[in-house]
Amino acid sequence: MALRKIVHYPEPLLKQKSAPVTEFNDELKQLADDMAETMYAAPGVGLAAPQVGVLQRLIVLDCSPKDAENDLIIAVNPEVISGSGDSLEEEGCLSVPGYYASVKRYSEVTMRYQDTDGNVHERQADGLLAIGIQHEIDHLEGILFVDRLSPLKRSMFKKKYLKMLKEREAEDVA
Template identity: 50%
Template structure:
């Protein structure tokens, strides 16, 4: 991926909460999906970069696939990771609190407690099995995106009160945009 501006025709529409597609568990990617992956992964990265964001899961663009893309751009250089059929293999006993947001819940942020470190297995674009051990922001991002694949949003980790406040605020903002 280059840092050039993506063609807006390449961008995918981002599904917004409370769309029920965001609450559905995705299906495993199979060999039959490989052509779809070749078409959609570059568009997912383009959409994520344009948003801008650091992670994007397939359900967020309306796809029922166990697929996510991440790029934290360390040192302001692209470092894209494509996660096909990712699975959290191990979590640390230590936990960390980090402020999270989501492209499907724009403008809303909250502190979420998650394991501080994770080990994740996944397939790359060539179908090779990979393992990544992460802590810090990458560990949080991996868990956040894998949650999407299981129908879980970051607000689901919050108290019912905080979650409802955020979702009500989103609905209100959406209504205001429609009326203007």
């Protein structure tokens, strides 16, 4: 296993759609292991392959409480096949560090996905896991959580975030 570099906004790769996984092999399993290690080290609760520079439909999630045993989900070619209810919760993203905003999503979802051997599964989720599933699948479509904000809030985000990036660059130079 190895830590991978997390790609940050405004990297254009984050806006691209990911290709379906067609080969279920050791390379895929290694990528999933690396992504899980990277997610835990960040620390985060989810990570999509585009966030580590790989345009494949693969996500990892672990929304278990900090004091509980890990509950890692590795989902290949995931899709939300049903959703219900409304949720408006604050989200953050490892690719948009330091910025949080409330995003409207389904409160309950059913996800169909494959494991790293190609077996098909379905999983029902609510709460944080349902939000995480939707957030990570959005990454596979080239959608960031900030893209789901109103035009005004998105404009405010871009100004604030680009200013924050410039301040970080200035600190790095100093």
